[in-house]
Amino acid sequence: MKTVTRMSGQSGLEGELSDSLAVEPKRKKAGFWKVFKQQKYLYMMSIPFVLLVIIFNYLPLWGWSMAFQSYKPGIPFWEQEWVGFQHFIQLFSDERFYLVLRNTLAMSLMSLAIGFVFPILFAVLLNEVRLSIFKRTVQTITYLPHFVSWVVVAGIVTKMLSIDGGIINELLIGLGIVDKPVQFMAKGEYFWSIVVVSDLWKEMGWNAIIFLAAIAGIDPQLYEAAKVDGAGRWRRIWHVTLPGIRPTILVLLILSIGHLTSIGFEKQFLLGNSLVVDYSEVLDLYALNYGIGLGRFSYGTAIGIFNSVVSIILLFLANGIFKRFGNQSVM
Template sequence: MMSDLQVSKSSPYKPSRFNLFVKKLINQRVLIIMTVPFLIWLAIFKYLPLWGWTIAFQDYKPAKDFADQKWVGLKQFRFMFEDDRFLLVLRNTLAMSLINFVLGFVTAIILALLLNELRSVVFKRVVQTVSYLPHFISWVVAATIIQTALSADGGIINVILLKLGFIHEPVLWLGVGEYFWGIMGTAEVWKNIGWNTIIYLAAMTSIDPSQYEAAEMDGASKLRRIWHITLPGIRPVIIILIIMNLGQILETGFEPQYLLGNGLNIDYSENLEIFILKYGMNLGNYSLSVAAGIFKTIISIILLFSANHIAKRFGQDRLF
């Protein structure tokens, strides 16, 4: 009897992983029930439409039944990567994505740091409100504002640059393709910088104020407090957002490029979304447009998992 008791004490019962999983489900049943509508929506609108990917492997004709479609294998993918136009569009998409990615992160973090250092609550709220407002403006309205500001006929940008002596005659900014990426990057910053700072400001509120007090007592300047306390405090948030945004590196949007693009800058403004629309809707080559969409999705998944794996290897916060 004593030996049995000793054995039971030395090797206590450990529940299996399945039992722990079931217990966790029971404890969090309210949250799980709340996610059910979202999972249903996800299945209907995100996963069921994946059946449409079969169009990329067919010479698809809308008037024919599915059984009558001609299967062509990887023909559309081969044509896509041999098409000079697609490679040009891919270049534009990557360039605009990287510009928006870098500018978006840098400007949002800098603005959040500056707002966090403000002591006047009223002035801080005014700055936040002014920076948030452009995010809620439709791109149709925003594109009109940008076109008016960049107009060669009395546009405010040309007027200011002429007054300062940087240019000697008005510039048709949207008529020069080489300027388009910079214009798009600046427009994205103007429209989204305030919205992007919200999550950084929220992360800064979780930093223990005693750290700032101790650093100030030790004689640390504001820049040193930002560098050694604030930035390390929001580093997990920055890494998570970088991983998520890398997964969307080919998602440059559709409306701004479509509204600000024209025949003069089309070699720099046309991105994958416009390419898909042009071939799918305008030219009727639905198979090629679906193939381009599949390519974009696969690259996004690869980048997302790669960035998450790299963060894991270096011991940083990650998505999963």
């Protein structure tokens, strides 16, 4: 939330920041120690947090060494057998891995596209609602599904799409669109859409909160000025609201691009079945079944490393592109 408020409406301050950054390299060496001395209390205050990050985020990276060993639990580190890149070679030569990667990327790209457009649209529209009670009620109702467990959601979705009295099929038949119930859950080609749509239903309201907050941070004077200039509702949305939340949108977009390969496996696992497995298995599930599930800690770690490396590359790519063309970045 902090970044959001900073990003929105304080572009003046940001300009100053980048100015000072641009100047700094010239007198880097002398400057650093000087600044350090001046700000030693600030540095000291940050030590606990830096330590926290080092302990919980950097030290565990030590475990990556497992990927290059044939790791067996219970044996001291120096007695483990080193195997080099064997696990990576095995991973990249497994056909299933590519299938799984395809599913992961397809589903995450789809939900990135849809799961981004709808919450923004929803937030903007909700913001235009005048009646405050109605607005709040709708907002509360739409974000509640976020707290419902996927187990329950999967149950509801399966029941709704069932051919045995499922409401969607009843509706389609009632409207005369199809003459025989459609087996939604048994068709692989529908699976991605089912996951994305149910994810949208569950998370739309929740994801809209952050955009609503960003909209709330827009200076009302801008709206008033636009009104005076004769801008109608659409114009105001287009010229004030959307540009106002643009930094928020870009930051969130860049961050979620970094998470493209790690989409979890809950929904796929719970909604999937043996008929659609070629479309439902994702990277995390593969890592579970073929890594930890079989006690192949090293193989699982190799998958994890692959995942992290791809994430970092994607993050920097997205960041670079947006920096270049949109003057907006997270780093």
